[in-house]
Amino acid sequence: MKTRRIFVLVAAFSLLAMPGIVPAQTAAKPKLLASAIQIAMVEAGDIQIPAEFRFAVYERLVERLRASGAFQKVYRTGDKAADGVTDLVTLHTKVQGFTEGSQTKRELTTVFGATKVDVDASVTGRDGRVLMDQKITGRVRFFGENLGVTNDLAKRITKLVGATF
Amino acid sequence: MKLTATLMIAMSAAGFAPAQTSTTAAPGTPTAANLNARLVIGLDPIKRNATGQLTIQDNALDFKSGKEENKLTISSIDDIFIGTETTQSGGKKGTAVKTAAMAAPYGSGRALSLMMRTKVDILTVSYHDPDGAVHGAIFALPIGQAEQMRAQLIQAGAHATLSEEKASARSKP
Numbered sequence: 001m002k003t004r005r006i007f008v009l010v011a012a013f014s015l016l017a018m019p020g021i022v023p024a025q026t027a028a029k030p031k032l033l034a035s036a037i038q039i040a041m042v043e044a045g046d047i048q049i050p051a052e053f054r055f056a057v058y059e060r061l062v063e064r065l066r067a068s069g070a071f072q073k074v075y076r077t078g079d080k081a082a083d084g085v086t087d088l089v090t091l092h093t094k095v096q097g098f099t100e101g102s103q104t105k106r107e108l109t110t111v112f113g114a115t116k117v118d119v120d121a122s123v124t125g126r127d128g129r130v131l132m133d134q135k136i137t138g139r140v141r142f143f144g145e146n147l148g149v150t151n152d153l154a155k156r157i158t159k160l161v162g163a164t165f
Numbered sequence: 166m167k168l169t170a171t172l173m174i175a176m177s178a179a180g181f182a183p184a185q186t187s188t189t190a191a192p193g194t195p196t197a198a199n200l201n202a203r204l205v206i207g208l209d210p211i212k213r214n215a216t217g218q219l220t221i222q223d224n225a226l227d228f229k230s231g232k233e234e235n236k237l238t239i240s241s242i243d244d245i246f247i248g249t250e251t252t253q254s255g256g257k258k259g260t261a262v263k264t265a266a267m268a269a270p271y272g273s274g275r276a277l278s279l280m281m282r283t284k285v286d287i288l289t290v291s292y293h294d295p296d297g298a299v300h301g302a303i304f305a306l307p308i309g310q311a312e313q314m315r316a317q318l319i320q321a322g323a324h325a326t327l328s329e330e331k332a333s334a335r336s337k338p
Contacts, residue, residue: 041299051246052205052289055301059207076298103251104282145252147205147287147303 032131032165034089036073037065037123038082042093049098053117056147057093057138060154065091070162089131091161094120096135103145115140115149121157123164132164200310204228205287205303208235219304221317226290228304237292237302242323246289247311253281286311290318 039061042054058077066074075082082088097118105113122133138153140146202219204211208228211217217230225236285305292300306314319325 050248050287051244051291052248052250052287052303055246055289055291056206056303058299059301059303063206076300078293079298080296081298103253145250147250 031163032089034087034125034165035071036075036082036085036088037071037161037165038075038079038088038090039065039077040090040092041077042095042119044095047095047098049095049117050100052147053098053150054095056150057117057119057153060150061091061093061157064154064158065161068158068162070158070165086126089123089125089165091157092122092124093157094122096120100146101140106140106142110142115146117149117153119153119157121160123161132161134160136160200306200314202228202288203285203305204230205305207300207302208237211235219306219314221314221321224321226318226323228302237290239318239321239323241292241294242290242318242325243293243299244291245315245318245323245325246291247315248287248289249284249308250287250305251282251284252305253283284308288314 039058042057044054062074062076065071073082073085075085075088095117097116099114099116101115102113117138119136119138120133121136123131125131136153136156138149138151138156140148140152199218199220201216203214203216206213211228211230211233215230215233217228220227220229221239223236224240225238226242227234227236286308288304288306288311290302290304292302294300315325
């Protein structure tokens with residue numbers, strides 16, 4: 001009898017707590033709307049990073065964002081076709097740090113030799129308003145050539161942009 | 166004893182000599198104007214990591230891989246960069262062999278990593294399409310060939326803003 005009362009009380013409290021849980025689940029940030037995105041060239045600033053890394057990140061971003069389907073159109077920087085798109089957003093990637101590792105060290109030690117690129121990825125609207133801004137790090141830890149870091153970075157940036165739009 | 170040692174050194178030197186010179190002056194090796202290259206990324210519709218022939222002809226940089234081909238007109242080239250990268254030799258077979266070797270006891274398979282190394286030149290060509298969109302084609306070339314290719318592209322009329330000192334960007338093995 002006593003056990004049944006406890007059970008009823010617990011069930012009642014659970015039901016009372018439900019409304020508190022439900023808003024927390026639905027409080028996910030609403031996605032922003034944009035039909036097209038333009039990928040700006042990766043900026044290096046004062047950071048010494050070989051050109052092939054900058055171009056590889058740019059190319060992989062174009063490739064991955066097209067494949068993600070988050071936008072109807074993905075434009076490259078300088079594309080005149082993007083001029084007439086009203087709800088165009090622009091993805092800017094600025095390198096904040098670059099550590100070039102060694103593939104040999106990575107494969108021999110599995111601890112040393114990681115290649116790392118830190119970037120500041122931001123998306124701005126036509127009016128220049130910042131819609132998304134986040135620091136992201138791309139790494140290649142074990143296998144693969146140093147340029148593989150560009151794939152990891154593009155994957156992370158695409159995931160982030162996909163979650164925002 | 167001394168004679169044997171001298172002979173061994175001489176034979177070793179003879180064995181190494183052709184390997185050292187094969188990339189520079191041996192007859193029959195591809196010239197910078199027509200050489201085997203691997204497309205790292207950036208030349209639609211050719212797939213990434215496709216190997217093919219990179220040539221300069223008819224005022225264009227031509228990359229042909231199997232049935233697919235892409236020609237970049239020299240006038241569309243905005244900049245050319247060169248660098249180096251250490252990569253694994255043997256292509257897909259090499260990857261399979263190395264992955265299998267990783268299972269070898271006491272990490273002995275890792276020694277294979279040292280043997281399956283090859284250094285390549287990286288040639289990055291920044292160009293624009295007729296709409297003005299910027300592209301970057303990245304090629305891996307045999308070591309020592311990127312600089313020649315860059316020089317020939319500049320000679321053919323391609324733009325290149327980077328100085329020679331900056332162009333020799335290095336990457337660690």
